[in-house]
Amino acid sequence: MKTKVLIALLAVSAGAATMVPMSVQxxxxxxxxxxxxxxxxxxxxxxxxxxxxxxxxxxWYPVTTADGKSGWLHESALSKKxxxxxxxxxxxxxxxxxxxxxxxGKGFNAQVEAKLRQEGKLDYTWVDRMSExxxxxxxxxxxxxxxxxxxxxx
Amino acid sequence: xxxxxxxRASLMMAGAVVVGSLWWAGAGWARPEGLSGLGDLLSRxxxxxxxxxxxxxxxxxxxxxKTWQDLTPEQEYYIGxxxxxQVFQTYxxxxxxxxxxxxxxxxQALAVFSARPETFGGYHFLLLDSDEINAFAAPGGLxxxxxxxxxxCENEDELAAVVAHEICHVEKKHGLSAIKQGRLTEAFTIIxxxxxxxxxxxxxxxxxxxxxxxxxxxxxxxxxSGYSQGQEREADTAAVRLxxxxxxxxxxxxxxxxxxxxxxxxxxxxGFAKTHPSAxxxxxxxxxxxxxxxxxANPVRAKRFxxxxxxxxxxx
Numbered sequence: 454m455k456t457k458v459l460i461a462l463l464a465v466s467a468g469a470a471t472m473v474p475m476s477v478q479x480x481x482x483x484x485x486x487x488x489x490x491x492x493x494x495x496x497x498x499x500x501x502x503x504x505x506x507x508x509x510x511x512x513w514y515p516v517t518t519a520d521g522k523s524g525w526l527h528e529s530a531l532s533k534k535x536x537x538x539x540x541x542x543x544x545x546x547x548x549x550x551x552x553x554x555x556x557x558g559k560g561f562n563a564q565v566e567a568k569l570r571q572e573g574k575l576d577y578t579w580v581d582r583m584s585e586x587x588x589x590x591x592x593x594x595x596x597x598x599x600x601x602x603x604x605x606x607x
Numbered sequence: 608x609x610x611x612x613x614x615r616a617s618l619m620m621a622g623a624v625v626v627g628s629l630w631w632a633g634a635g636w637a638r639p640e641g642l643s644g645l646g647d648l649l650s651r652x653x654x655x656x657x658x659x660x661x662x663x664x665x666x667x668x669x670x671x672x673k674t675w676q677d678l679t680p681e682q683e684y685y686i687g688x689x690x691x692x693q694v695f696q697t698y699x700x701x702x703x704x705x706x707x708x709x710x711x712x713x714x715q716a717l718a719v720f721s722a723r724p725e726t727f728g729g730y731h732f733l734l735l736d737s738d739e740i741n742a743f744a745a746p747g748g749l750x751x752x753x754x755x756x757x758x759x760c761e762n763e764d765e766l767a768a769v770v771a772h773e774i775c776h777v778e779k780k781h782g783l784s785a786i787k788q789g790r791l792t793e794a795f796t797i798i799x800x801x802x803x804x805x806x807x808x809x810x811x812x813x814x815x816x817x818x819x820x821x822x823x824x825x826x827x828x829x830x831x832s833g834y835s836q837g838q839e840r841e842a843d844t845a846a847v848r849l850x851x852x853x854x855x856x857x858x859x860x861x862x863x864x865x866x867x868x869x870x871x872x873x874x875x876x877x878g879f880a881k882t883h884p885s886a887x888x889x890x891x892x893x894x895x896x897x898x899x900x901x902x903x904a905n906p907v908r909a910k911r912f913x914x915x916x917x918x919x920x921x922x923x
Binding site for chain 1 (some may be wrong): 646672678679680681682684685686688689691692693695696707708711712714716719720722723724725726727728729731732733749761763789794795797811812814815818819852853854855905906907908911
């Protein structure tokens with residue numbers, strides 16, 4: 454009996470060991486119940502948030518969010534680097550490598566864009582307008598189905 | 608125990624190591640002014656900071672970023688926005704809500720099948736009010752297609768081929784690769800310095816200068832010099848795969864390129880012809896990668912393409 458319990462515990466710990474922390478590297482990451490965009494979003498994770506990620510399967514990671522919700526996030530929304538959100542809280546000065554950390558809001562950022570806007574060098578009116586053109590995934594699914602295109606998007 | 612002078616000399620040597628590693632990281636791209644810029648920054652800023660701060664900065668410069676491949680999706684997003692804004696200085700957007708909504712549906716339907724369906728700010732698509740045969744992909748996923756390019760497309764499948772090609776430029780980050788290494792070296796050093804202290808006005812001004820230069824490099828490549836032939840062919844090949852995954856006929860890429868070749872024969876040296884290898888040579892190169900050569904015309908796709916794009920091709 455003890456042996457069975459030990460084996461079960463080892464199996465659980467081996468499973469847990471495959472979960473690694475990853476950071477959301479897009480403004481708003483969406484967690485889906487299956488590895489597909491054609492489903493109801495079950496959680497939204499913000500830029501820089503950490504999730505626990507399992508083994509990559511065809512471009513999707515099984516993830517668990519900080520508040521315990523489980524689902525799938527596409528690999529392009531995640532980074533193995535820890536994303537450090539604020540100046541002054543970074544480990545960069547202590548010699549961590551670029552493989553481990555990325556700085557959020559540093560460098561070419563909103564502050565630089567604001568300066569260009571302020572100086573009147575670039576007009577962002579149409580950039581903002583096109584960025585507001587949003588397409589719901591339901592509409593994409595309908596577009597694909599009606600056009601006899603691929604049935605299940607990823 | 609080291610003296611203060613010895614420690615300072617060690618720091619400067621560490622700086623030289625940083626310069627060396629940055630040079631090698633950007634072999635083939637590095638510009639001398641980028642390297643001297645780092646030296647300037649080291650000597651200029653050394654006055655106001657303690658040695659511990661400088662150690663931190665130098666370690667930061669080694670640690671954070673070196674080449675365009677190290678630009679974060681967030682940085683790519685801001686570069687892409689500025690690139691699009693600059694393109695709009697030359698090309699006027701086409702303010703046709705229905706056509707733009709259709710283009711966005713088509714674009715998103717393709718993007719979900721790409722190897723990089725998610726970027727920091729997502730993919731967005733817009734038509735340009737220009738008869739020039741052209742399309743642009745700003746880093747991060749802002750994709751612009753001219754009315755002239757739409758006229759080259761006989762159906763949705765061929766427009767999908769154009770959009771898929773542009774999505775693949777975003778996926779492969781071809782736009783970012785156009786940024787001169789010298790600018791990035793300078794910018795990354797400023798960013799590393801930022802991590803040791805708050806951004807000052809001087810740093811913001813210097814960073815904005817490098818940002819403008821970087822945006823200029825990308826815009827010049829998109830509108831004037833063009834990507835390398837290798838990058839264009841890479842985008843073509845990836846686009847065929849993308850069309851296949853999305854369920855569009857791969858052959859649409861060939862027919863679109865052939866039609867473009869016919870039209871560009873009359874417009875040599877303008878727009879797309881100026882920035883891309885010849886459409887005929889691209890079509891020939893792709894023939895080997897096409898698995899299914901059937902065109903698979905579809906009445907639903909034909910109808911919705913016509914409904915959305917007829918006002919666009921008919922205008923002017």
